[in-house]
Amino acid sequence: MAKKSVQAATPAPKETQPASATDKKGKATPKRPNQSKARPPVNPPLTAKEKREALKKAGPLTKEQKKQAKDDIRAERGRIAEGQWKGDPLFDKYHLPRDRGAEKLLVRDIVDSRWSVGQYYMFGAFGILILSTSGSVQLQSYLFIALIALTAVIVIESVLLARRVKRIVFARFPKTAQRKGGLYWYAIQRSIMPRSMRSPRPRMSYKAKEDDLGKVVK
Incomplete structure (x- = not known):
C-alpha cells in the first residue's frame, strides 16, 4: 500500500500589536487634575465698612444722587434679607x-x-x-x-x-x-x-x- 504523505500544517503568522502606552511605561498614564477653580460670587453685597469708604470717595452728593443712594440702600437691604432667608452662605x-x-x-x-x-x-x-x-x-x-x-x-x-x-x-x-x-x-x-x-x-x-x-x- 502506498503511504500517503501527510503535510504538516504550518501555523499562520500572528499579527503583532503595537505596544500601548501602558506597555512602554509599565503603568497607566495618570490623568491630569481638574484645573477648574471656584469662581468668586457675582456682585457680592458690600459690608458697612465698604459702604462708608465708597461714600467718602464719592464726595458730596446732589439731591438726585441722595435719593438714588437711598433707593440703592433699600434695594440692597432687601437683597440681603432675601439671601439670609434663603440660607445662602454668602449672606451669613x-x-x-x-x-x-x-x-x-x-x-x-x-x-x-x-x-x-x-x-x-x-x-x-x-x-x-x-x-x-x-x-x-x-x-x-x-x-x-x-x-x-x-x-x-x-x-x-x-x-x-x-x-x-x-x-x-x-x-x-x-x-x-x-x-x-x-x-x-x-x-x-x-x-x-x-x-x-x-x-x-x-x-x-x-x-x-x-x-x-x-x-x-x-
Whole structure:
C-alpha cells in the first residue's frame, strides 16, 4: 500500500500589536487634575465698612444722587434679607454673631418646623398675670396651677427639642466646633418666642421634611 504523505500544517503568522502606552511605561498614564477653580460670587453685597469708604470717595452728593443712594440702600437691604432667608452662605456674615453658622441655621429650621406650646408661653404668662390681679383667691389658686402646668409642658417640650437637635445637628455636622449646651439653649430660647417675633424670621413651615432643614431655599 502506498503511504500517503501527510503535510504538516504550518501555523499562520500572528499579527503583532503595537505596544500601548501602558506597555512602554509599565503603568497607566495618570490623568491630569481638574484645573477648574471656584469662581468668586457675582456682585457680592458690600459690608458697612465698604459702604462708608465708597461714600467718602464719592464726595458730596446732589439731591438726585441722595435719593438714588437711598433707593440703592433699600434695594440692597432687601437683597440681603432675601439671601439670609434663603440660607445662602454668602449672606451669613450679615447675621448677628449668635445667629451665624450652618449649625445655627439648622437649629432654627428644627425649631420653626414644629408646633409647640412654648411659642404661646409669653401670651399665657401675660394673661395669667392680668387675671391674677383680681381679688378672687380661688381664681388666683387656679391660675397658679395653670402656670405650673404650662411651665411643666414647656420643660418637657424643651427636653424633647434638645434631643432632636442633638440627633439631627450632630449627625449632619459630626466635627462641629459648636457646644451642645449652646445649641440646646439657642433652640429653647427660640422655641418660647412667638413665631411672628422670631429673628431671623422662620423659613420652614410645620409640614417641612427633615431632609429640607438647613438647606438653601431656591
